[in-house]
Amino acid sequence: MPDLPSPEEIEAARTPVGGWKRDQLAAWGVPWPPPKGWKDELTERWKAARQDGAPPPLPSSAPADFAQEKLDFG
Numbered sequence: 001m002p003d004l005p006s007p008e009e010i011e012a013a014r015t016p017v018g019g020w021k022r023d024q025l026a027a028w029g030v031p032w033p034p035p036k037g038w039k040d041e042l043t044e045r046w047k048a049a050r051q052d053g054a055p056p057p058l059p060s061s062a063p064a065d066f067a068q069e070k071l072d073f074g
Contacts, residue, residue, distance in 0.1 A: 004046040
């Protein structure tokens with residue numbers, strides 16, 4: 001069974017032109033060409049898996065080129 005990506009992981013895997021690579025979709029269990037609604041289906045399956053007691057994913061770190069423009073001390 002392929003690992004279910006989080007909605008954030010799905011978006012992060014986009015190519016520079018806005019699509020997804022065939023091998024990435026295959027790793028998630030999505031056939032080629034991807035059927036309509038594949039992202040919503042993966043998201044729903046991911047949410048259902050979390051409701052079944054799976055721990056939430058670890059927070060991802062900020063990108064290397066991230067720059068905060070304003071300091072917020074609370």
